[in-house]
Amino acid sequence: xxxxxxxWGVLFLFLGGAVWASTSCFNGGCHKPSAxxxxxxxxxxxxxxxxxxxxxxxxRYPHLLKAQVPALCFKCHTxxxxxxxxxxxxxLPVKKGAxxxxxxxxxxxxxLLLSRGAKLCFSCHEGLKKPGYKFSHAxxxxxxxxxxxRPHLGQxxxxxxxxxxxxxxxxxxxxxxxxxxxKYARQGMDCLTCHNxxxxxxxxxxxxxxxxxxxxxxxxxxxxxxxxxxxxxCFACHRERRKxxxxxxxxxxxxxxxxxxxxxxxxxxxxxRRLLLASxxxxxxxxxxxxxxxxRQSLYxxxxxxxxxxxxxxxxxxxxxxxxxxxxxxCVRCHxxxxxxxxxxxxxxxxxxxxxxxxCVTCHDPMGTQFKYELRLSGEAxxxxxxxKGY
Amino acid sequence: MSRVSQGxxxxxLALCLSGGKAWGWKRLLSMEVGPDGSHLLYPMSxxxxxxxFYVVDTGNHRLISYDAQGKPLKAVNPGGRLVxxxxxxxxxxxxxxxxxxxxxxxxxxxLASRSIRTHRLRYQGRExxxxxxxxxxxxxxxxxxETGGVAMARLEGEKLVVKRIWVPKxxxxxxxxxxxxxxxxxxxxxxxxxxxxxxxxxxxxEVWKPAVGLVYPVSLEVSGGRIYILDRYLRKIFVFTLQNxxxxxxxxxxxxWRRGQLYLPxxxxxxxxxxLVVDEGNGRVEVWAGGS
Numbered sequence: 001x002x003x004x005x006x007x008w009g010v011l012f013l014f015l016g017g018a019v020w021a022s023t024s025c026f027n028g029g030c031h032k033p034s035a036x037x038x039x040x041x042x043x044x045x046x047x048x049x050x051x052x053x054x055x056x057x058x059x060r061y062p063h064l065l066k067a068q069v070p071a072l073c074f075k076c077h078t079x080x081x082x083x084x085x086x087x088x089x090x091x092l093p094v095k096k097g098a099x100x101x102x103x104x105x106x107x108x109x110x111x112l113l114l115s116r117g118a119k120l121c122f123s124c125h126e127g128l129k130k131p132g133y134k135f136s137h138a139x140x141x142x143x144x145x146x147x148x149x150r151p152h153l154g155q156x157x158x159x160x161x162x163x164x165x166x167x168x169x170x171x172x173x174x175x176x177x178x179x180x181x182x183k184y185a186r187q188g189m190d191c192l193t194c195h196n197x198x199x200x201x202x203x204x205x206x207x208x209x210x211x212x213x214x215x216x217x218x219x220x221x222x223x224x225x226x227x228x229x230x231x232x233x234c235f236a237c238h239r240e241r242r243k244x245x246x247x248x249x250x251x252x253x254x255x256x257x258x259x260x261x262x263x264x265x266x267x268x269x270x271x272x273r274r275l276l277l278a279s280x281x282x283x284x285x286x287x288x289x290x291x292x293x294x295x296r297q298s299l300y301x302x303x304x305x306x307x308x309x310x311x312x313x314x315x316x317x318x319x320x321x322x323x324x325x326x327x328x329x330x331c332v333r334c335h336x337x338x339x340x341x342x343x344x345x346x347x348x349x350x351x352x353x354x355x356x357x358x359x360c361v362t363c364h365d366p367m368g369t370q371f372k373y374e375l376r377l378s379g380e381a382x383x384x385x386x387x388x389k390g391y
Numbered sequence: 392m393s394r395v396s397q398g399x400x401x402x403x404l405a406l407c408l409s410g411g412k413a414w415g416w417k418r419l420l421s422m423e424v425g426p427d428g429s430h431l432l433y434p435m436s437x438x439x440x441x442x443x444f445y446v447v448d449t450g451n452h453r454l455i456s457y458d459a460q461g462k463p464l465k466a467v468n469p470g471g472r473l474v475x476x477x478x479x480x481x482x483x484x485x486x487x488x489x490x491x492x493x494x495x496x497x498x499x500x501x502l503a504s505r506s507i508r509t510h511r512l513r514y515q516g517r518e519x520x521x522x523x524x525x526x527x528x529x530x531x532x533x534x535x536x537e538t539g540g541v542a543m544a545r546l547e548g549e550k551l552v553v554k555r556i557w558v559p560k561x562x563x564x565x566x567x568x569x570x571x572x573x574x575x576x577x578x579x580x581x582x583x584x585x586x587x588x589x590x591x592x593x594x595x596x597e598v599w600k601p602a603v604g605l606v607y608p609v610s611l612e613v614s615g616g617r618i619y620i621l622d623r624y625l626r627k628i629f630v631f632t633l634q635n636x637x638x639x640x641x642x643x644x645x646x647x648w649r650r651g652q653l654y655l656p657x658x659x660x661x662x663x664x665x666x667l668v669v670d671e672g673n674g675r676v677e678v679w680a681g682g683s
Contacts, residue, residue, distance in 0.1 A: 248449055254538055
């Protein structure tokens with residue numbers, strides 16, 4: 001009997017406490033219950049457990065939160081936190097812990113998202129809003145970004161739900177789709193090499209620029225038994241390109257029967273006139289993760305960051321960093337004034353620290369730094385004092 | 392002794408004890424100019440042979456020899472053939488072997504008779520794309536960018552014949568960036584994935600992955616129960632235990648342009664004199680020793 005009474009007592013304290021907590025939040029006339037209700041309610045809100053996230057009186061965090069976001073969110077959403085530790089790619093707002101960038105804390109639509117469909121995604125991915133494609137992919141047209149992309153993390157940079165053609169075969173019957181591509185098609189091909197998953201002005205969402213043999217339907221130029229294997233397949237027509245790879249710094253990559261050229265170029269169709277598989281800021285970053293690391297660790301980044309091919313060669317270069325010329329020549333193509341009037345630079349001006357010729361990149365690092373004008377050190381004094389010791 | 396002095400002494404002792412391993416490394420010498428006083432430009436590789444250092448001064452199209460104290464002795468460009476030399480080593484008969492990128496070939500240079508023989512590597516009908524080379528016990532090991540693996544070749548008469556290429560079985564494989572040949576087999580560093588591959592003399596293949604935040608590792612060394620990895624982005628040399636998975640012991644070096652600092656480092660090579668560090672960006676090759 002005593003035990004039963006004790007259980008009742010404990011239950012009364014807990015339930016009574018919870019009712020008290022929620023009723024006191026809403027009863028004072030400060031927090032209107034209607035503002036916390038919606039088609040989907042966050043678990044603690046639904047259970048009137050305001051105290052799971054908020055202190056009633058004081059807190060060191062805004063909104064009287066018990067901890068900072070995302071630490072507060074990860075107290076319950078532990079599996080997400082666990083997956084983030086091992087993910088190859090994480091969506092930037094998630095990485096920054098900005099849960100509130102996409103989610104409401106109390107109530108809202110599905111997933112407690114701030115807005116419905118693609119509207120939320122387009123609030124950052126503005127570039128995707130504008131294209132008036134003649135043909136568009138149904139999920140894109142309907143604003144169902146999450147049909148193909150994951151919102152938090154993924155194995156690919158574009159956070160696709162599956163890799164390669166496997167994603168497409170979720171909707172498009174695999175066998176039928178492969179068969180429709182004729183005898184050269186293979187099950188393992190990546191549909192995105194030739195098709196734009198959002199839209200295109202060509203039927204079947206084929207990308208805008210076509211490789212000549214593909215356009216002329218001269219498939220045997222590359223696929224025929226007599227066609228050379230490896231990179232020689234491409235060099236057979238693009239003879240001049242072979243020379244590019246005979247320079248000190250090159251992008252010569254391992255090949256099997258396929259030429260390594262297709263690691264960066266589509267052999268059929270692309271949205272880039274150079275038939276690149278993606279825009280350089282995506283394509284190059286697949287291997288050059290260090291450029292992304294540097295960008296994210298920097299306060300100041302050159303505005304042309306991401307337009308890698310503006311300054312760097314794609315195939316080969318005799319200059320460090322695979323630049324299009326020496327570090328002065330590359331910069332003065334745009335920075336014409338600095339080319340004429342600047343701190344002395346050039347072959348005859350030597351850096352006293354290492355005896356190398358002084359160039360723009362001696363003082364600037366366009367890939368990103370902590371200082372204005374992408375200076376390598378503070379322009380207030382420390383950069384100049386590196387060489388001008390007497391000042 | 393005042394309390395402040397005591398505090399400083401304790402702090403100094405603590406630093407010495409905690410960082411003893413990392414700070415045990417000392418820069419012995421820097422090689423940064425040729426015999427004519429001109430600075431190195433984009434040096435890509437260096438090695439040690441019979442009491443001398445040899446540096447590939449790629450940007451100046453020359454090879455430079457230095458004595459053990461780092462004094463430049465001689466600079467050569469045999470027959471004017473060096474346009475984009477990448478690596479060098481001494482092979483049988485004391486000939487100098489150089490990877491010459493502009494010809495996609497290996498140049499065998501007999502300095503005594505001033506003759507040069509050109510070797511192009513082919514294997515199973517494919518032309519290889521050499522990047523680095525090492526001669527060891529009559530075998531030439533070549534880092535081949537065509538397959539991403541390590542080609543093993545022997546001289547048959549005057550002809551260089553590729554006998555096999557080690558390309559790891561695991562897929563995907565992105566190609567090696569660097570390799571070293573040791574008594575216990577070949578150690579190689581894979582591009583992008585930061586994996587370390589080991590091929591034992593019996594042909595057993597292992598894949599190791601250091602559990603540390605490397606960003607852009609470009610070269611490795613293996614010696615004395617340690618793996619050394621040079622990170623071009625972080626401008627540091629990371630020292631790991633020689634076990635799977637490798638455990639980080641410490642790192643040393645820092646970003647900078649002065650002696651003892653790294654800007655765009657490219658290669659590590661262990662020599663009897665110490666650890667050679669080739670820094671393409673600073674146009675400098677340094678020798679470090681004394682670390683554990």
